[in-house]
Amino acid sequence: MWKCLASLLIASLLSCCAVSSFDPATGEVRTTPASSNLIAKGSQQFEEMKRKKKRSNNASYKARVDRVAARLKPVIEIPNARWEFVVFEDDTPNAFALPGGKVGVHSGLFQITKTDAGLAAVLGHEIAHVVLNHSQQRVNQATGLAIATIVLDQVLREQGASDGSRAQAATGVAAVGALGVVLPYSRKAEYQADKLGAIYMARAGYNPEEAVSLWRRFASWRQKQSKGEAPEFLRTHPLDSNRIRALQDFMPVARKEYRGG
Ligand SMILES: [Zn+2]
Numbered sequence: 001m002w003k004c005l006a007s008l009l010i011a012s013l014l015s016c017c018a019v020s021s022f023d024p025a026t027g028e029v030r031t032t033p034a035s036s037n038l039i040a041k042g043s044q045q046f047e048e049m050k051r052k053k054k055r056s057n058n059a060s061y062k063a064r065v066d067r068v069a070a071r072l073k074p075v076i077e078i079p080n081a082r083w084e085f086v087v088f089e090d091d092t093p094n095a096f097a098l099p100g101g102k103v104g105v106h107s108g109l110f111q112i113t114k115t116d117a118g119l120a121a122v123l124g125h126e127i128a129h130v131v132l133n134h135s136q137q138r139v140n141q142a143t144g145l146a147i148a149t150i151v152l153d154q155v156l157r158e159q160g161a162s163d164g165s166r167a168q169a170a171t172g173v174a175a176v177g178a179l180g181v182v183l184p185y186s187r188k189a190e191y192q193a194d195k196l197g198a199i200y201m202a203r204a205g206y207n208p209e210e211a212v213s214l215w216r217r218f219a220s221w222r223q224k225q226s227k228g229e230a231p232e233f234l235r236t237h238p239l240d241s242n243r244i245r246a247l248q249d250f251m252p253v254a255r256k257e258y259r260g261g
Pocket residue numbers: 125129185189190193236237
């Protein structure tokens with residue numbers, strides 16, 4: 001019973017907070033900007049990473065990121081952005097963007113991106129998550145889960161449940177969320193970020209078809225890693241053939257934005 005109750009609570013708490021929309025037919029984005037609180041948190045987190053993580057001293061990686069960033073920044077609107085791009089020394093293929101325009105790239109990503117266009121696809125995708133406010137939604141999800149746990153506990157207590165079953169229910173809420181420590185983006189969020197990312201790269205003068213090749217390379221790299229847990233990037237950005245096909249289908253729209261070549 002508590003499982004149903006927990007699911008209901010989570011569903012009702014999450015439904016309140018959808019804030020962005022993206023029209024895949026036109027590439028039009030409607031979103032409310034990230035809260036100043038979230039932007040401050042993003043900067044704080046980035047500063048902490050810069051303190052804790054080693055920066056890459058590979059000049060070629062740095063130059064590539066700077067080159068791609070210089071082309072992406074003018075075509076992406078993030079209100080109050082204070083852009084910063086940093087390459088960290090880390091073998092796992094990963095990149096992330098935080099509210100406020102803070103972007104981190106792992107040195108291990110370059111084995112998969114290969115080209116500037118590949119890098120633009122990943123960065124465009126990451127920044128699209130920020131523009132579409134997906135991180136705000138993930139914060140809301142996490143808050144929703146925490147609130148659901150408290151509310152459920154209250155309900156069970158009022159029903160006279162024992163401490164043991166209340167604890168079991170609380171664990172259940174965490175399991176229902178299946179979020180663990182790293183919150184994955186929803187499927188819908190991934191599809192949106194792929195498409196908007198492809199539009200950004202096209203506007204920046206990179207052939208958007210390269211995004212399809214990039215995600216294929218990522219998927220085959222993943223397949224080769226037969227053992228062990230998926231790296232963080234693929235846990236937070238679940239990748240499957242449907243996603244790649246959806247991006248492929250989107251190419252006629254993205255190509256219209258492409259004036260480079
Ligand atoms: Zn993603």
